[in-house]
Amino acid sequence: MITTLLKLRLVSAFAVLAFAAGLVVPQMVSNISIQGHRGARGYVPENTIPSFIKALDLGADTLEMDVVITSDRKVIVSHEAYFRAAISLDPSGRRIDPDDEKKHNIYQMTYKQTSLYDVGTVTDPAFPDQAAQKVSKPLLRDVFRAVERYAKQKGLRLPEYNIEIKSSPDGDGRDHPAPEEFVRLVMREISRARLVKRVIIQSFDTRPLVIMHREHPSIRISYLTSNALGAEKNIEILGFRPDIYSPNFLRLDAASMQYCRAAGIKVIPWTVNSIDALERMKGLGVDGVISDYPDRARRILIR
Known part of the structure; x- marks a missing residue:
């Protein structure tokens, strides 16, 4: 006491x-976590260092991101295991044909090759407020360094990192390594950066979560879901109690909230952008949200 x-x-x-x-x-003002989805995707090209910096400026306490692996076993931040045509220019500066985008497979490239692509000059059409800038997909270690340095320079509280392992059973060996190696590569970067206490690992794929839970019990686990099964059934499928249940916000209901509360599991849905959706999540009593607009989420949930 x-x-x-x-x-x-x-x-x-x-x-x-x-x-x-x-x-x-x-x-310092709330226990509700405001997680910047891919940084601040509503304003800056996703999963880039400028996007994560923007999220900090907008009040995010946690930076949500995705990681994939290159052929030379570097961990880079990217939502897809390829260069998405809608937001990417190839090394020659040309637009990528949507029919060919999966041929630009990051797992088949070295990090140096991936750095020649531009993922910021062509902004995402789904986010008209995005500010264009030439930028490449960053190494996870470079994100850590840049964010930590910026937060310290600005006197901001050091953020947490919610890192999604982008894997699936049918992608093993084609889009990424097997889950054991994937986990090992990601943990190597986290450990080197001495960020174990400020990292959450999330995935839709239960395999890396099970491995992480077994081999690195000090790492917090978030189980991502998009189905309508509800929290109880999904966590039964996972096979252990995660620290966080992270469903599509459209699938979150009072029954799942009640189950998670009783089980001591935090609930942080994705990706909550509209004012109405944010208000509904607040009414359900969520522990936080993942949002492309961390400033908007903060304004609605913390007031």
């Missing part, structure tokens, strides 16, 4: 000092 009171007093004192210094400390 004394320790708890002391911690609360220290937190309060720090918050006062931060306010006086003009710093933004998002986590």
Whole structure:
């Protein structure tokens, strides 16, 4: 009890000092987690260092991202295991034919080859507010370095990282290594950066989550789902209790919330962008949201 009171007093004192210094400390005002989806995809090209920096500026306490593997076993940040035609230019600066996009397979390229592609000049048509800029898919280690440096320079609280392992059984050996190697490569980067305590690993694929849970029990696990089975059935499929249940927000209902509350599992749905959807998630009592607009999410959920 004394320790708890002391911690609360220290937190309060720090918050006062931060306010006086003009710093933004998002986590100090709420237990609700605002996770920037692929950074701040609503404003900056997704899964890029500028996008993650923007998310910090907009009040995200957690940076959500996806990782894939190159042929030379580098971990890079990308939602697809290929260069998506809608947002990419090839090394010659030409648009990629949508019918051929999967031929630009990242797992078949070295990191140096992937760095020749431009994934920011052509903005995502689904996000008209995106600001174009020439940028490449970054190494996970470079994201860590850039974000940590920026947060320290700006006096921001250091963020958490919610990292999705992009794997599937039918992609083994074609789009990515087997899950055991995938987990090993990702954990190597996390350990080198000394970020184990600030990382969450998420996936739709249960295999890397099971491996991570077994071999790295100190890492928090988030189970991503998009089906209508509900929390209880999905977690039964997973085979263990994750730290976080992360469903498509359209599939989240009161029954799943009740189950997770009773089981001590946090609920952080994806990808919640509209004001109406954010209000509904707030009404359900979620522990956070993953959003392309962290500023909007923060405004609705934390007020």
